[in-house]
Amino acid sequence: MHTISINNVQFSYGAQTILDGIDLEVLAGEFICLLGPSGCGKSTLLRLLAGLAKPTLGSIALDGAPITAPGLDRGVVFQDYSLFPWMTTGQNVVLALEQAFPGKPKNEQRETAQAYLEMVGLDNVFHKLPGALSGGMRQRAAIARAFAINSPVLLMDEPFGALDAITRARLQDLLLQLWQQNKGERKTVIFVTHDVEEAILLASRVVVMGLNPGSVRGVFDVSIPRPRVRQELYGTPEFIALRDRLIGELHADVLDELDEGRTVRTAGEGI
Numbered sequence: 383m384h385t386i387s388i389n390n391v392q393f394s395y396g397a398q399t400i401l402d403g404i405d406l407e408v409l410a411g412e413f414i415c416l417l418g419p420s421g422c423g424k425s426t427l428l429r430l431l432a433g434l435a436k437p438t439l440g441s442i443a444l445d446g447a448p449i450t451a452p453g454l455d456r457g458v459v460f461q462d463y464s465l466f467p468w469m470t471t472g473q474n475v476v477l478a479l480e481q482a483f484p485g486k487p488k489n490e491q492r493e494t495a496q497a498y499l500e501m502v503g504l505d506n507v508f509h510k511l512p513g514a515l516s517g518g519m520r521q522r523a524a525i526a527r528a529f530a531i532n533s534p535v536l537l538m539d540e541p542f543g544a545l546d547a548i549t550r551a552r553l554q555d556l557l558l559q560l561w562q563q564n565k566g567e568r569k570t571v572i573f574v575t576h577d578v579e580e581a582i583l584l585a586s587r588v589v590v591m592g593l594n595p596g597s598v599r600g601v602f603d604v605s606i607p608r609p610r611v612r613q614e615l616y617g618t619p620e621f622i623a624l625r626d627r628l629i630g631e632l633h634a635d636v637l638d639e640l641d642e643g644r645t646v647r648t649a650g651e652g653i
């Protein structure tokens with residue numbers, strides 16, 4: 383199971399409507415990438431799915447039950463790393479494991495935490511405080527924590543945005559591996575990115591959001607067979623056609639803004 387239903391969701395901060403009329407059915411085991419211009423409400427939608435905020439109107443349900451609070455059925459990776467700064471990096475992962483798998487012996491939890499930290503390329507950070515790590519390392523530790531609890535739903539907000547190209551490619555592969563690992567019971571993933579190529583590499587479907595207020599502009603199937611090998615994928619006609627379509631859809635927002643009489647300037651010239 384682990385189907386997510388988003389029904390006519392509206393969300394406002396005071397008088398400002400951030401999301402409006404969001405409808406989306408996410409099937410169990412789907413990998414959804416959310417693309418959209420900055421400020422269109424992608425993170426806000428993820429916060430609603432995580433149960434950190436509630437829709438102003440409409441509903442969000444997981445397998446028919448309304449999402450009202452965070453839960454261990456949903457692993458989250460947000461942009462702000464969200465590690466407890468007073469605990470070592472290893473303890474941060476162990477704490478999540480203790481919540482997800484209570485009663486497991488402590489040494490096993492520590493071994494699992496260390497294994498997941500190593501999986502994301504963090505071999506020697508178990509005893510270090512998050513403050514002693516770089517931003518990219520903290521992000522990887524937060525990813526290790528989300529992966530370790532092995533929740534059936536993963537909500538990820540630009541998780542690889544701050545990483546170098548090689549680490550990013552490794553973690554994309556690791557994520558796909560974890561997603562596919564239990565055949566027939568894939569995780570349901572909702573993944574926010576600004577990178578169109580990353581979205582096509584990862585997603586079963588790409589949801590493009592628009593601005594003012596945040597809404598779903600289009601939903602695109604990515605029917606390119608897996609495994610998708612980067613070197614081959616990027617030159618294929620299917621990839622190029624979908625990439626161009628998605629970029630066109632994303633730019634449609636900019637063009638709408640221009641139609642409203644606003645001007646985008648580059649190098650001092652109006653276009």
Ligand SMILES: Nc1ncnc2c1ncn2[C@@H]1O[C@H](COP(=O)(O)OP(=O)(O)OP(=O)(O)O)[C@@H](O)[C@H]1O
Pocket residue numbers: 395400418419420421422423424425426427
């Ligand atoms: N706590 C808050 N109070 C008031 N407004 C907020 C708050 N958090 C976000 N917003 C507003 O909600 C809108 C959507 O923000 P959100 O972070 O969801 O967008 P986003 O699509 O994820 O952007 P980005 O791609 O830049 O991360 C923005 O206009 C933002 O200013």
